[in-house]
Amino acid sequence: CRHVTAVNEAEAALLRAAGLPGVAVLGTIRAPDPTPRPxxxxxxxxxxxxxxxxxxxxxxxxxxxxxxxxxxxxxxxxxxxxxxxxxxxxxxxxxxxxxxxxxxxxxxxxxxxxxxxxxxxxxxxxxxxxxxxxxxxxxxxxxxxxxxxxxxxxxxxxxxxxxxxxxxxxxxxxxxxxxxxxxxxxxxxxxxxxxxxxxxxxAENGRGPFEATVRRILDAISA
Missing domain, CATH: 3.40.50.2000 (Glycogen Phosphorylase B;)
Known part of the structure; x- marks a missing residue:
């Protein structure tokens, strides 16, 4: 594998410790949409x-x-x-x-x-x-x-x-x-x-941050 993604830093650390050189964290998209009731x-x-x-x-x-x-x-x-x-x-x-x-x-x-x-x-x-x-x-x-x-x-x-x-x-x-x-x-x-x-x-799970992380991963792989 040239690259592996994990959903959080804890699991990414386990993969790195196992000897995988290319590991990044790619989380989950979930936009805020709060319900109104007080x-x-x-x-x-x-x-x-x-x-x-x-x-x-x-x-x-x-x-x-x-x-x-x-x-x-x-x-x-x-x-x-x-x-x-x-x-x-x-x-x-x-x-x-x-x-x-x-x-x-x-x-x-x-x-x-x-x-x-x-x-x-x-x-x-x-x-x-x-x-x-x-x-x-x-x-x-x-x-x-x-x-x-x-x-x-x-x-x-x-x-x-x-x-x-x-x-x-x-x-x-x-x-x-x-x-x-x-x-x-x-x-x-x-x-x-x-x-x-x-x-x-x-801040962490919007579409913008998610897509930026995907771009960084793909750029690193293709470099």
Whole structure:
């Protein structure tokens, strides 16, 4: 290979360490398109993801939320917000284990995602296993919905914890729940996080920066 692209600097470093001389980072295009509803008119948590297999990291995320994060959230908040799960589930998978649980709502596949992002107050990404970069976080940032994510996803994005994304200092359920409760109640912090993520997205994931990176890669290869 004359050149290899990776989606983030962490994985590019692994490729360079393996001895590949031509490695660059080419990220993802996602333009800001924030939804208009104000903080006070929003309610609930949102998790958008696809579940294709039993060993899906997204299914693990849902189970971790149900088994550990939600109980921890109930200890912090008298009435924890309801989590809405939106997304595709493979026909041979059954999510019956989540039905009937207070605080979790399964919406399944929807025709249009924007209304869900406009309705909810927070997006959560309780992902414990992943590679690459989490497109779901770029998407939620583009819609202007602040995100609480695991330290793993924050490292993959290269975003600043507490500024661009809400991330607990430790990767445990209690810390994740505390981060949800704090951000859910604080309009000032919510607005600051929303605005910072939108600015970062515009600076790093717009079509202009993406096309400029492609040109640099092609120029280097053809030089």
């Amino acid at each position: 903080f006070a008119a929003r309610a609930g948590l949102l998790f958008v993801a696809s579940i294709h297999r039993e060993d899906s990291p997204n299914l693990d995320s849902l189970r971790w939320y149900r088994d550990e994060i939600l109980p921890a959230l109930r200890r912090i908040m008298d009435e924890p917000p309801t989590l809405s799960f939106v997304g595709y589930t493979a026909p041979d998978l059954d999510l019956a284990e989540f039905r009937g649980i207070p605080g979790i709502e399964l919406r399944g596949t929807v025709a249009e995602l924007r209304p869900a992002y406009d309705e909810h107050r927070l997006f959560i990404a309780p992902t414990r296993f992943a590679a690459g970069t989490p497109y779901k976080v770029y998407e939620t940032a583009s819609f202007g919905l602040p995100c609480v994510a695991t330290p793993l996803l924050c490292r993959q994005l290269g975003w600043t914890p507490g500024k661009d994304i809400a991330t607990p200092a430790t990767a445990d359920a209690a810390a994740f729940a505390a981060e949800i409760a704090s951000l859910y109640r604080d309009e000032t912090r919510w607005t600051a996080l929303r605005d910072s993520a939108l600015r970062r997205l515009a």
